[in-house]
Amino acid sequence: MTDGFEASEVVLVRRLRGGRETAARVSAVDRYQFPEAVAERFRHEHPEVHPEDTALIEAAARQWFRLIAREPRRGLALPSRAVSDWWLAFLHAEDAYRQFCLHACGEFVPHRPPPSGPGEDVADGAGLVRTLKSARRDEPEAPNGLPWLFRVDAKVQILNARRYISSCGGGPECYSVAGSICLHHLTGFERPLRHTYDPSRDKPAFRPESPG
Numbered sequence: 657m658t659d660g661f662e663a664s665e666v667v668l669v670r671r672l673r674g675g676r677e678t679a680a681r682v683s684a685v686d687r688y689q690f691p692e693a694v695a696e697r698f699r700h701e702h703p704e705v706h707p708e709d710t711a712l713i714e715a716a717a718r719q720w721f722r723l724i725a726r727e728p729r730r731g732l733a734l735p736s737r738a739v740s741d742w743w744l745a746f747l748h749a750e751d752a753y754r755q756f757c758l759h760a761c762g763e764f765v766p767h768r769p770p771p772s773g774p775g776e777d778v779a780d781g782a783g784l785v786r787t788l789k790s791a792r793r794d795e796p797e798a799p800n801g802l803p804w805l806f807r808v809d810a811k812v813q814i815l816n817a818r819r820y821i822s823s824c825g826g827g828p829e830c831y832s833v834a835g836s837i838c839l840h841h842l843t844g845f846e847r848p849l850r851h852t853y854d855p856s857r858d859k860p861a862f863r864p865e866s867p868g
Contacts (some may be wrong), residue, residue: 665769733783
């Protein structure tokens with residue numbers, strides 16, 4: 657009986673410690689100031705994006721890194737072209753990026769490209785579904801169930817933007833919506849995505865200045 661009680665205590669301590677470590681990593685992401693060189697490189701490579709909109713892309717990148725900080729080994733797929741290219745610009749600041757990874761993720765995080773565009777097979781549909789569920793916990797009041805990470809490309813009108821809709825309105829068959837990826841049918845009609853928010857578990861952390 658005593659051994660069982662002690663084992664339960666060990667499990668509880670480990671969970672508490674893991675929770676504190678995760679909170680510290682997420683806090684590191686929220687407090688981090690990206691080097692100005694990141695925004696400069698991004699603006700240079702994407703003249704089609706209004707310079708003021710780089711703040712919106714930074715907010716989406718911060719959301720993405722929060723997801724990784726919470727679940728660094730979950731196998732998330734990056735949905736955004738804008739965040740992907742921001743991430744690549746960040747990688748050019750090698751020392752800063754390594755330090756960021758150490759504090760936010762505990763290890764170096766290699767870049768992950770966004771999914772293929774609409775009309776093509778989505779390279780990692782399961783990974784996108786995992787990202788969507790995690791992002792909805794990060795931003796539980798997202799419009800139409802689409803977190804900022806899934807909306808930013810369309811908002812800033814980046815070239816070759818990745819566009820998403822929560823559902824095409826189809827049943828077992830996915831209705832094609834020009835230029836968009838239907839997230840509902842990534843999992844199939846038998847197990848559609850559902851937005852479940854548990855306030856005792858999920859704490860909203862998304863705070864963009866003006867995502868619109």
